[in-house]
Every structure is written in structure tokens, then in C-alpha cells.
Ligand SMILES: Nc1ncnc2c1ncn2[C@@H]1O[C@H](COP(=O)(O)OP(=O)(O)O)[C@@H](O)[C@H]1O
């Protein structure tokens with residue numbers, strides 16, 4: 001019996017270890033090692049901190065870095081503000097017969113590739129796009145204006161592509177909340193604001209945290225949306241990484257950027273979990 | 286405020302308008318993309334010049350429809366193959382991981398579990414570049430020491446598969462563990478008591494119980510792989526997947542062929558999603 | 572002074588289904604008023620209309636003489652103890668109880684005083700800082716009641732609050748709740764499907780069936796003078812015999828196996844098919860010959876259902892297989908009776924209550 005159990009452990013453990021070791025641990029160590037290497041004056045590969053020094057001395061790099069972090073936080077907050085009323089409406093306000101239908105409808109667009117969704121916004125917003133055409137032909141505008149390629153359109157695109165990951169945990173935590181909690185609070189004399197702040201938000205806090213973590217991580221690591229919907233000045237840090245890897249072929253510099261992005265996202269996610277007193281397993285499930 | 290509490294008319298109306306606007310916002314880009322796939326114009330924009338199937342069927346010389354566009358057709362096929370491999374690998378390994386963490390006891394379990402969850406919170410770009418670096422270093426190592434050239438270690442089909450698998454397996458792990466947590470262990474104990482071996486129990490009792498979770502997570506794994514861009518971008522070789530191929534086209538200008546591809550994607554993923562939904566509903570109610 | 576609660580022709584429909592059917596009744600101040608009825612008869616719906624969480628389809632609802640139509644739940648002088656308690660999981664005991672007081676902008680010191688005295692009242696002193704998850708079922712119960720009671724409502728509504736507790740705890744909480752109500756003097760309106768809860772605790776009980784009240788009475792009257800067949804069957808244990816009327820003044824009936832009995836008609840009999848109800852404790856074993864006005868028959872003991880002070884006999888009536896449950900007096904007088912014995916038995920005509928066949 002004991003031997004059989006050990007065999008079971010072995011059979012399950014081996015593929016899991018291979019997966020985590022070969023595809024996660026080793027590559028990230030390699031990433032760190034590569035980021036600490038660089039060519040010296042004679043062209044040989046040596047250990048060096050030059051890649052990181054470069055990041056701090058070139059203004060454009062850390063400017064982009066800080067900007068990306070701030071915008072990702074803004075995107076997370078905006079996503080919460082936009083989707084919370086929807087989650088609340090679907091779970092608590094609309095007649096229960098419509099709940100299922102509205103939920104399915106809500107999830108539908110997110111099965112479609114992010115690229116298609118971004119492309120849809122591009123043909124809506126650009127100078128020759130559909131919205132401009134409608135505005136000009138109804139006479140509301142004299143000449144078309146460029147609505148794409150600026151920070152606003154980029155933020156909107158990021159919110160749009162990450163909404164799903166906020167709205168799903170929100171819906172499931174609000175669904176599990178018994179209506180009688182809200183009724184009891186109301187019965188005890190609480191105003192809607194109080195009910196919202198003292199009952200609903202604390203109750204939905206785990207859902208909000210998991211949603212926020214995933215949205216933040218996705219926004220930070222997004223490449224498509226900032227690239228296609230942002231303007232010339234809407235720099236995103238992933239573009240720097242891409243440039244180092246694909247355009248300048250400086251993999252050591254790119255590895256350093258990648259490692260910094262990883263550190264940033266880990267620190268922010270970790271502090272998010274700490275502030276809301278949750279741990280990763282619970283937040284993800 | 287909620288269904289059973291009295292509400293002001295203004296509150297209800299404002300709320301309803303917001304919801305309608307939200308759903309408009311949600312569907313506008315997709316609907317427009319689909320409509321313009323059928324516009325008889327050389328640009329994916331208004332005005333409407335009439336209905337046409339050219340962007341699906343035409344075979345030149347002025348217009349080439351999707352069916353005759355070998356680059357897009359090839360990338361669709363590459364994506365399908367990639368997604369199949371990724372979902373099979375992810376379901377197998379993810380399920381094993383779920384069994385490992387839910388049913389086995391071993392030292393360091395907590396730490397390993399934490400590690401198994403991290404791929405979902407590592408930005409996809411990072412997964413891509415770190416795997417690229419590692420494969421490249423390994424390739425150089427093999428070439429220098431053994432004189433072997435291993436094509437798989439250069440950006441290629443299999444590198445993409447492993448890159449996507451590395452985080453999609455975590456997703457499967459979460460879905461299957463959630464279902465495994467609801468499993469009534471007295472069933473297993475009863476089967477063991479009746480003389481079944483550990484693996485017979487899994488084969489005849491546990492796996493049938495997990496079926497909806499396996500099918501559901503497999504379908505989602507397929508879609509996640511099919512539409513992945515961030516990780517794939519760095520690992521893709523000469524066989525580009527559909528999202529990367531589309532990206533290159535969108536970046537360099539747009540033709541209604543992109544709308545045609547999008548239309549097919551929207552229709553087929555929605556269908557798949559609905560089937561998946563009906564099946565999970567059916568399974569849970571049965 | 573106006574009654575605490577005055578309900579006139581109250582009705583609630585869900586689509587075609589009538590959940591509460593044109594009810595009218597009053598509840599007096601300081602009363603422990605129970606509504607007793609089987610699951611699904613509309614109790615919760617009625618209570619939620621009083622609390623304001625559901626709007627009546629028709630009818631009027633007055634609390635202390637004030638019409639409650641269009642008064643939102645939080646403005647009504649009633650508080651509800653929910654069927655599932657609805658304690659706020661993210662707050663501790665003290666914060667839960669203080670929740671309503673804080674909404675009234677009462678000074679913190681005063682709130683603390685009132686919460687403490689309330690905790691004392693419900694026998695939970697020192698529990699203020701515990702989390703809800705740390706409490707046992709009975710303690711949660713008492714916190715939920717305290718949370719409403721601390722607001723000093725005119726009327727406290729309780730929806731099957733003991734339903735989730737185990738039997739032993741339920742017995743204990745019954746007595747505690749009754750004491751608590753007598754103590755604070757607040758009017759309680761208590762919903763249950765458990766007749767013993769209703770009988771033990773209440774001053775008045777309304778028996779509800781299919782959205783209607785069958786009888787509103789004191790527990791004692793409900794038990795000894797049930798006004799309808801449903802009440803007779805639902806409240807307390809009883810033997811039911813199908814009978815046929817043979818003469819009407821005085822009422823004389825015949826059982827299916829030919830035994831003739833004198834009975835009392837509770838409502839005007841329609842047709843000659845009736846159901847005869849006999850309480851187990853109204854059957855007198857070995858009656859003295861001097862007792863008049865009594866139906867006599869013999870019983871053959873089938874089995875003895877020993878249950879301490881509540882021991883009963885299962886016996887067949889003469890010339891039949893019909894089984895009757897008979898309560899044994901507690902004075903050991905019949906402890907010699909064994910299985911298979913035949914004993915003489917009697918029952919007063921007044922205890923043979925006849926209702927139209929249901
Ligand atoms: N919101 C509702 N919609 C439709 N039917 C309902 C609703 N609420 C209750 N009912 C029905 O009304 C009847 C009475 O319900 P309820 O008042 O909860 O019964 P009780 O509390 O006595 O068990 C039940 O048959 C129930 O199915």
C-alpha cells in the first residue's frame with residue numbers, strides 16, 4: 001500500500017516538476033543571468049551591471065517604466081469603476097430570468113482574440129473610421145478628426161480588453177452574497193451609501209482583489225493595444241523590450257528590461273495581496 | 286437598490302441607460318468588424334457600397350478572398366495545430382498537477398503549489414523572452430559541445446507550443462482543482478474498500494466526476510492558445526500563428542480580408558463558447 | 572390604543588399563484604404572536620410584506636395605526652430576524668449589533684453601553700470582539716436577535732429562527748426566547764412550522780394553510796378546540812377515524828368496522844361522511860362505571876411505545892384492525908399492561924370531534 005502511494009506521487013510529481021523546472025524556473029534564472037551579462041570594450045561577454053545602469057541613466061527608459069506602471073494602475077481602477085455597476089446590475093438588480101442571458105452576452109466578446117477586438121476599435125475610431133464617417137455625414141463634424149493614436153484611446157482599449165478579468169470575479173463574489181445581507185442592513189436603517197461601503201464592498205473585496213491583480217498584470221504586459229491604439233508618444237515598456245529583442249538585437253539589455261518588468265509586477269501584486277490580506281491561491285481561484 | 290428594496294425611478298432609469306451603453310460599447314467593435322467584412326469596398330470603412338462575398342471567395346486578380354489567401358489560411362492551420370497540442374498537453378499535465386496538490390502529501394508542497402500558480406501572474410512577454418533566451422543558450426551549448434543543431438531550440442512551432450503550455454497548464458490546474466475539491470472522498474474510499482486499486486479508482490470514479498472540468502478547461506485552453514499573442518510573438522518561427530500574422534497585417538495597413546478572418550473567428554469562437562456553456566450546464570444539471 | 576399591527580384584506584400573488592390570500596388580523600401590544608403552518612404556506616411572504624421587502628398585491632397594513640403603504644423597510648418601526656440570520660460576516664459581534672445604532676448617529680459611548688447591555692440580555696457578555704465565524708449556532712441566533720432588538724422596534728419579526736439548530740439547542744432556545752420576550756416586552760411575531768415551538772412560546776397562535784389563517788387562538792384553545800379539520804390534524808397528535816352519520820341529534824356515528832360512537836360536530840356537517848378526531852390523552856383506560864355520557868369499547872394492545880413521561884400504547888379497537896394511539900397516564904397505574912392484553916376503554920362524546928371529510 002505504502003509503495004503504491006509513493007508510486008502515485010512519483011507519477012504525478014514528475015511531469016509537474018519537469019514543467020515548472022524547464023519552463024519556469026530555469027528560463028527565469030537564465031533571464032537574470034543574461035541581464036547581468038554584456039559585451040565589454042573588447043567585445044567579450046562578461047558579468048556586468050551595465051544593462052541596469054543603462055536603464056537608470058537613460059531618461060527615456062525609466063520614464064517609460066514609471067509611465068507604464070502608473071497607466072496600468074489607472075487602467076485597473078477604471079476597469080473596476082466601469083464593470084462594478086454591470087456586475088451589480090446583473091446579479092442583484094435585473095430580474096433573475098435575465099441574469100443568465102446577460103452574463104453570457106457579457107462574456108461572449110472576450111472569447112474573441114484580443115487582436116480582433118483592437119482591430120474593431122481601430123476601424124471605428126481612426127480618421128477614416130466609422131464614427132468619423134457617421135459624424136461627418138450627419139453634419140456634426142465638418143472634417144474628420146483623428147480619435148485613434150492617443151493616450152485616451154489607448155486607455156480605453158486597455159480597459160476594454162481587460163474587462164472580462166474584472167467582471168467575472170466580481171459577478172461570482174456578488175452572486176455568492178445573500179440578498180438578505182443587504183436587506184438586513186437596510187432594515188437596520190443603513191443608507192445606500194453605507195450599504196455599499198460597509199457591506200457590499202467588504203464582501204466583494206476578495207473578488208475585487210483577484211480581478212485587480214489579473215487586470216493589472218495583463219495591462220502591464222500588454223503589447224498589442226498600446227502599440228496599435230496608442231500614439232507615437234504613448235510609450236509602453238513592453239515595446240522597449242520588443243525593440244531590444246527584435247529590432248536592436250540586444251538581448252542582454254532586453255533581458256534586464258524584462259527582469260525589471262517582472263520585478264515591478266511581482267512587487268505590486270504582492271503588495272496588493274498583502275493590503276487585502278489574501279494569498280495567491282485564493283485570489284486566482 | 287436591489288430587487289426587493291424600493292427604488293427611485295431615477296436610479297432605475299439611469300442604471301438601465303448605463304447598462305445599455307455598456308453593452309453597446311462591448312459589441313460595437315465586433316459588430317462593425319463583421320459588417321465591414323461584407324462591404325463591397327477596398328477599405329474596411331464606410332460608406333456602405335453594397336454586399337459582397339469577395340473578401341471570402343474572390344480569387345484575383347483585383348481582389349483575393351480569404352480562401353485563396355495562402356498566408357492567412359496557412360496561419361489558421363498552424364494556430365489550430367498549436368492549440369490542439371497545447372490543450373492536450375495542458376489538460377494532461379494540469380490534471381496531474383491538480384491530483385498532486387489536492388490528494389498527495391509531500392514535503393515542500395506549499396512552495397511548489399505557489400510556484401505552479403505563478404505562470405498566470407507573470408506577464409506573457411516575460412515568459413516568451415525567458416524561454417527564447419534559454420532555448421537559444423541551450424542551442425548554442427549543444428552546437429558548441431556536441432556539434433548538434435537542434436531546430437526545435439530555435440523559434441519554431443514546438444517552442445510556441447511549450448511557451449503557451451507553460452501558463453495554460455496553470456489555468457487547467459485551477460479549474461480541475463476547484464472541481465476536485467467538491468469531490469466526495471467517501472466514494473473513493475468505498476471503491477478502495479471494494480478492492481479497486483488507486484489507479485482504477487482514478488480511472489472509474491474520479492475522472493468521470495472530473496469530466497465537465499476536463500472538457501471545459503480543454504476548450505478554454507484551446508481558445509487561450511489560439512488567440513495568444515504576447516508569448517508567441519517572441520517564439521514564433523517561420524510558421525506564424527494567426528494572431529501574429531494578423532498583427533503584421535494590421536500594423537502595415539488594413540484590408541477587408543482582416544475583417545473576413547475576424548468574422549470567421551467571431552462566429553466560430555462564439556459557437557464554441559455556446560457549445561461549451563450548454564455542455565457544462567447539461568453536465569452540472571445531470 | 573391602536574394594535575401594534577393591523578392587517579386588512581392583505582393579499583399577495585406571484586403571477587397566478589396566490590401566496591397570501593386576503594388576510595385580516597390584529598396583533599396586540601406586548602404579545603408573543605406566532606404563525607404556524609406547513610412549509611410553503613406563505614409565512615415568509617407575509618412576514619416580508621410586513622417588513623416591507625415585498626409589496627402587497629392588495630390590502631392594507633397598519634403599524635401602530637399608521638398605514639405602511641409606500642413606507643420603505645428602513646422607515647418602518649419593525650425589524651426582521653432573517654431565516655438565515657444574515658449576520659454580516661465581515662464585522663464582529665459588537666459591530667453587527669452596533670450597526671443599526673450607528674446609522675441613527677447615536678454617540679459612541681451610548682452605543683457601547685447599549686450593545687453591552689444587549690449582550691448581557693442575550694447571555695453573551697464578553698462576546699463583543701468575537702468574529703461571527705467563531706460563534707456556535709445558538710450564539711449566532713442570539714446575536715441576530717440582539718442586533719434587531721437593540722433598535723427597540725415596535726414589532727420584532729422572526730422567520731423560523733430556530734430552524735437551523737439541533738433538537739437539544741432548540742428546546743433550550745425556545746425557553747430562552749420566551750423569557751427574553753417577557754423581559755423586554757417587545758411584541759414578537761414569530762414564524763414556524765414546528766407546532767411545539769408555537770405552543771410553548773406564544774400568547775396567540777395563527778394557524779396558516781394555503782395562504783389563509785384557519786384559526787387564531789391561544790395555544791390551549793387551539794389544542795383543545797381546533798376550529799377546522801386542518802388545525803385538528805396539524806396541531807398536536809391525534810387519531811383520525813373515517814365515520815358515517817347514523818343520527819344527528821344527538822350526533823351518533825358509525826365507524827367502518829361497525830362501532831357506534833356519540834360525537835360532537837365542530838362545523839355544520841355536509842353529507843354523512845365525516846372524520847372523527849380523538850386525542851391520544853382523551854382516551855380513558857378502564858373507566859369507572861359511574862362516568863356517564865361516555866363511549867365504551869375494548870382495546871387489544873399491539874405494542875407499547877416507551878418514551879419516558881410520554882409513553883403510549885398502540886392498540887386495535889374491538890372487532891377490527893384499526894390502530895389507535897393511547898397516551899398512558901404517568902402514575903404507573905397501567906404499568907402492568909402488556910402486549911396482547913385486552914382492556915376496557917372509554918372516550919367522552921365531547922372529545923370525539925367530527926369534521927367534514929377533507
Ligand atoms: N418571489 C417569488 N416568486 C414566486 N413564487 C414565490 C416567491 N416567493 C415565494 N413564492 C411561493 O410562495 C409560496 C409561499 O412561500 P413562503 O412564503 O416562502 O412559504 P413559507 O415561508 O411558509 O415556507 C411558495 O409556494 C413559494 O414557492
Ligand SMILES: [Mg+2]
Nearest residue numbers: 614615654731
Ligand atoms: Mg419560509
